[in-house]
Amino acid sequence: MTEVRRHRIVHKTSIGYDRRATASYNELRMTPATEPGQTTLENRLRVRPMTWSHVYRDYWGAHVTAMEAIGDHSSLEVEATSTVER
Numbered sequence: 418m419t420e421v422r423r424h425r426i427v428h429k430t431s432i433g434y435d436r437r438a439t440a441s442y443n444e445l446r447m448t449p450a451t452e453p454g455q456t457t458l459e460n461r462l463r464v465r466p467m468t469w470s471h472v473y474r475d476y477w478g479a480h481v482t483a484m485e486a487i488g489d490h491s492s493l494e495v496e497a498t499s500t501v502e503r
Contacts, residue, residue: 421502421503423502425499428447429495439487442483445464448479448482459498469484
């Protein structure tokens with residue numbers, strides 16, 4: 418019998434700018450892949466500041482969140498939380 422384990426993965430990134438930014442455009446690839454032997458049960462992204470986002474799959478099938486932050490900001494914070502079963 419194969420043992421199935423659940424893992425909670427938390428990734429945090431904080432970027433501080435030397436000067437205030439008026440806009441920031443980024444693509445985030447922080448969703449673990451679902452593939453044989455691994456299933457992503459839950460994935461949540463928290464981005465501050467964020468104006469809008471759009472989700473798509475890239476050429477290799479990776480889950481991408483394109484996002485922008487419009488307006489004055491001096492930092493960008495990203496937190497990705499996932500639950501994966503292996």
